[in-house]
Amino acid sequence: MTHVIKGQTLSFAEDDTPRHEARGAVAVGDDGTILWAGPQSLLPQDFLQADVTDYGEMIVMPGFIDAHIHFPQYRMLAAPGKDLLDWLTRFTFPEESRYADQAYAAAAAEIFLDRLLQHGTTSALAFCSVHKSCADALFAAADARGMALITGKTMMDRNAIPAVEDTPETGARETEELYRAWHGKGRLRYAVTPRFAITSSDAQLKISGELLASLPGALMQTHLSESPGEIAMVASLFPKAKDYTDVYDHFGLLSDRSLFAHGIHLSERECARLSDSGATVVHCPTSNTFLGSGLMSMPYLRKPERPVHLGVATDVGGGTSYSMLATLGEAYKVQMLAGYKPSAAELFCMATRGNARRLKIDHDTGAIELGKFADLVVLDPHATPVLASRQEVSTSLEDVLFSLMILGDDRAVKATYVKGRKLHVRA
Numbered sequence: 043m044t045h046v047i048k049g050q051t052l053s054f055a056e057d058d059t060p061r062h063e064a065r066g067a068v069a070v071g072d073d074g075t076i077l078w079a080g081p082q083s084l085l086p087q088d089f090l091q092a093d094v095t096d097y098g099e100m101i102v103m104p105g106f107i108d109a110h111i112h113f114p115q116y117r118m119l120a121a122p123g124k125d126l127l128d129w130l131t132r133f134t135f136p137e138e139s140r141y142a143d144q145a146y147a148a149a150a151a152e153i154f155l156d157r158l159l160q161h162g163t164t165s166a167l168a169f170c171s172v173h174k175s176c177a178d179a180l181f182a183a184a185d186a187r188g189m190a191l192i193t194g195k196t197m198m199d200r201n202a203i204p205a206v207e208d209t210p211e212t213g214a215r216e217t218e219e220l221y222r223a224w225h226g227k228g229r230l231r232y233a234v235t236p237r238f239a240i241t242s243s244d245a246q247l248k249i250s251g252e253l254l255a256s257l258p259g260a261l262m263q264t265h266l267s268e269s270p271g272e273i274a275m276v277a278s279l280f281p282k283a284k285d286y287t288d289v290y291d292h293f294g295l296l297s298d299r300s301l302f303a304h305g306i307h308l309s310e311r312e313c314a315r316l317s318d319s320g321a322t323v324v325h326c327p328t329s330n331t332f333l334g335s336g337l338m339s340m341p342y343l344r345k346p347e348r349p350v351h352l353g354v355a356t357d358v359g360g361g362t363s364y365s366m367l368a369t370l371g372e373a374y375k376v377q378m379l380a381g382y383k384p385s386a387a388e389l390f391c392m393a394t395r396g397n398a399r400r401l402k403i404d405h406d407t408g409a410i411e412l413g414k415f416a417d418l419v420v421l422d423p424h425a426t427p428v429l430a431s432r433q434e435v436s437t438s439l440e441d442v443l444f445s446l447m448i449l450g451d452d453r454a455v456k457a458t459y460v461k462g463r464k465l466h467v468r469a
């Protein structure tokens with residue numbers, strides 16, 4: 043049955059400018075697509091009989107898209123590592139080893155996706171563990187929810203613990219099997235997923251590049267230039283490479299379908315190569331401050347003579363919040379420390395239409411537009427006493443968005459829709 047969702051609607055246009063209706067409406071068809079959007083006063087006659095959910099002054103906007111998150115780290119936020127490599131060895135690898143157990147992974151996938159929805163996140167590019175069953179579990183759970191989710195089995199064949207290592211051959215075979223089973227099923231897509239240069243041998247990185255070239259439509263996700271200790275180890279493992287980016291470049295991993303988390307300490311040369319290739323660097327601010335990795339600078343990455351595409355993400359469980367609101371708030375603080383003051387509108391755009399573009403799912407999500415799926419989040423600017431007080435002095439949409447990203451989290455998420463179905467509502 044067609045239904046109409048009313049509220050203060052907000053979306054970002056193709057040129058990233060905000061489209062805002064103080065009293066807006068979105069009409070959603072049986073198939074979950076948006077049939078019409080605009081001011082309530084212009085709602086066509088055809089929809090006057092439809093069921094209506096009216097959110098009043100709450101903000102109805104595209105669901106958040108998380109461009110980098112680790113499913114098998116869903117319960118290990120706030121693990122106090124000394125730095126990235128210590129955190130990986132002491133906490134992360136042992137936790138990820140649990141995902142060899144199919145039943146455990148299946149139960150975890152339900153919790154993980156419900157948690158994303160609780161935080162208003164409707165799509166994600168996610169890492170799984172090294173285990174094929176982990177990726178099977180997440181794909182199946184996302185498909186059941188109708189979500190546009192992109193994931194892949196992590197490939198890692200060295201410098202970890204045996205319980206989370208594969209080999210170049212098994213990694214490649216399982217990647218191909220998973221791609222064939224899930225890529226293009228519903229809204230699911232596959233991402234070739236070598237964890238990072240430290241945990242993949244030359245042979246595995248080479249196969250990763252070949253997989254990216256041979257699997258049509260697949261993305262590639264990995265980590266790049268996150269922490270000083272990691273960069274030093276990469277330099278010693280790959281003495282012939284010009285720099286960290288060159289390691290991935292050498293194996294054919296730079297492309298417009300490649301997403302690199304972090305990118306904090308990149309040289310001019312690395313930025314120029316990333317820019318040429320059309321790759322994306324994904325800013326993960328809560329993780330970077332938590333692990334003491336460094337301050338990524340958006341204006342440096344975006345220098346006009348060699349602009350690098352940017353995304354933004356939680357990086358749970360190195361990140362400290364599932365909330366893209368909290369993540370945008372932390373991005374704001376990190377950019378302020380890097381000498382740049384982003385607007386809330388710019389960051390909200392990055393987390394919706396921007397990330398959709400980077401993940402190549404913007405044909406069907408990331409904006410409130412005719413024909414796209416109704417993947418929506420409803421935000422309550424008065425959700426907490428502190429937010430409510432703040433709105434007494436808010437005088438613009440920018441003020442309201444700014445207060446939501448600095449003060450908001452899942453408490454501000456009133457409802458979340460995927461393909462027009464309400465999959466989360468905050469009581």
Ligand code: GUN
Nearest residue numbers: 112237238265329357360
């Ligand atoms: N580098 C390699 N693996 C990881 C991971 O799981 N989290 C983060 N933040 N960085 C990584």
Ligand code: ZN
Nearest residue numbers: 110265303357
């Ligand atoms: Zn990560």
